[in-house]
Amino acid sequence: MPKKAKQNLPLHKVIMVGSGGVGKSALTLQYMYGDFVEEYDPTKADSYRKKVVLDGQECQIDILDTAGQEEYAAIRDNYYRSGEGFLCVFSVCEHESFEHTQEFRDQIGRVLDDETVPFILVGNKVDLEHLRRVSSNEATALAAEWNCPYVETSAKTRQNVEQVYTQLMRKIHVRKETLQRNEAKSKKGKCLIL
Template sequence: MTGGEAASPSLSYSSSPFNAMSDNKEYKLVVLGSGGVGKSALTIRLVTDNFLEDYDPTIEDSYRKQTTIDNSPALLDILDTAGQEEYTSMQDQWMREGKGFLLVYSVTSRSSFDDIAAFKDKILRAKDVDNVPIVLVGNKCDLEAQRQVAANEGKELARQWGCAFMETSAKERILNEECFYQVVREIRKAERPVRVERPQPTQKPPKKSGFKCTIL
């Protein structure tokens, strides 16, 4: 995949979710997954281009980035969430407010992959819908020697869900921006008006002439 064309970003940070609206189209993205899979590292790499080396459990952090995706301006309002069980009630609120979701597991953690389907189910319940813009993300793909989840397993799960999938590395900047940009593309696709084809009127056969020929 090729990433969206990005302009020089305008960055800001807030400790509370979903800041004030901008003149540009705003996209509220929520990053979900178990603790320690690299959600904050992915987000901070995108917004500040710094790599978060040490794991510091997040409760709730909100970031904004002004960029351009596929030649259209986009203001990303990104909520980096807690993966711990004790924040389940807060997760419901985040899920209701988000428009698109990155579901992140670590390729070095089988349990984080096994848990990821539960996050998707929670989103659908919280929003009371059958489908929602999602990108499945297998993070830490640079740690190949520690891999516990094969790439094909992620691809197969994404195929079952009907969503995009990519393996990323915040440390090595592998598809780091692209996973966020792809969520925006999925939101745009979902918001695109559906064209309803009107059935063409059935053409009636031409009427026969009322005149009859008489052969003498």
Template sequence: MSKRPAVQPALHKVIMVGSGGVGKSALTLQFMYDEFVEDYEPTKADSYRKKILLDGEEVQIDILDTAGQEDYAAIRDNYFRSGEGFLCIFSITEDESFQATQEFREQILRVKNDDNIPFLLVGNKSDLDEKRKVTFQEAQDRANKWGVPYVETSAKTRENVDKVFYDLMREIRARKKDENKTSNGRGKDKNKKKKLKCVIL
């Protein structure tokens, strides 16, 4: 009976960003429920939560699938602020959606004020290779420039769907461990950091 106080599994908050129609919801629903939904018309942001095993450790993933309201900067900034990691998705069949990732990246960095945030660049719809408009190399170059991983997925065939969520959670987890180390052993440094931040503002 002594095992009563169950430790809550760690919660990792993932935000899906990207232009409309690139498959954010399709990827989310495929990951959550193992089903492919082709014509999902999102009208509002949806939040999903699921318990999974991450390298043998039970964790919870909280996925915010943004939609529609990205036009309202305040709402968008709130979403970004709450996220611990980001899947930035474009469609390999649509160059415009690839160009838009630049803006999403900039918005996230501005809100987070941190350029080391857990972040994956994801080229979705890899099953439509014959309609490809964005080359693998082009996307890889952008990811290299940003210092982030690039992965191609297909919500339809499920290719790399789990991979992108798990890889991102591993980054979030590593990031949290680093932060805990920093905040545990160095009480004084923390105050210094805060002061510095005020000066920058």
């Protein structure tokens, strides 16, 4: 019986995007297991699932940690189609990774053709303040342009790690409820002739 109950839990599919080396895997591992991994090992694509409590309700989060390297760009489209929400990560210590967020945003927009998909811009590695190359103001301005939140995180110190995933899951949950309500309304007004 418990197995069936687990299958009925709401599932929120999160996709991690961003350039290589910005800390997507480090954020994911910190969120999933409370671990920080120092060494950088390029990801091809890893999937993680965990049961969590969101605003008092049990649910599951499914995180797809995608490859940031350019050679994997062609397979990203398939990953994006399965996503319900996106964390677009850059390193505050590397301006080029910040510039690349525009390409990820554009590619997601092109693949999904939907501007309302939950999306959060994430500036990671804020524990390395002395190496900062992207100001909070610059990132906040870009997020405002995209009409999405901007959150600064540190996978190392766990700063805002839990919060950024929770915030995205809330956005996904609200969007699903809105889509279900709209679908129910459109079905209500239709007449079926047999």
